Amino acid sequence: MRKVYVLIKCELGRAYEVAEKLGWLERGPEVDSISGExxxxxxxxxxxxxxxGRVIANEIHAVPGIKDTQTLICFKAFSKDEGPKAE
Known part of the structure; x- marks a missing residue:
């Protein structure tokens, strides 16, 4: 599996509505409200x-109230369990 993050700009006043609609998609992405751009x-x-590209265009961009997105593709996850081994 590949992990992908999508940063989303919403039309004014529609962030909560967009987040709720995204959460009900079949794929059911985890959605958080954030500060900043x-x-x-x-x-x-x-x-x-x-x-x-098709997933973003057909599923994410199809949600009304989204003004713009930026997609970030993860290459490798680093965590305590997956990090370098101590010798």
């Missing part, structure tokens, strides 16, 4: 052979 961040898990 974007209003929301959504985390998706995609199969390696899935077309990211």
């Amino acid at each position: 974007h209003d929301l961040i959504a985390r998706l898990y995609l199969e390696h052979d899935e077309d990211i």
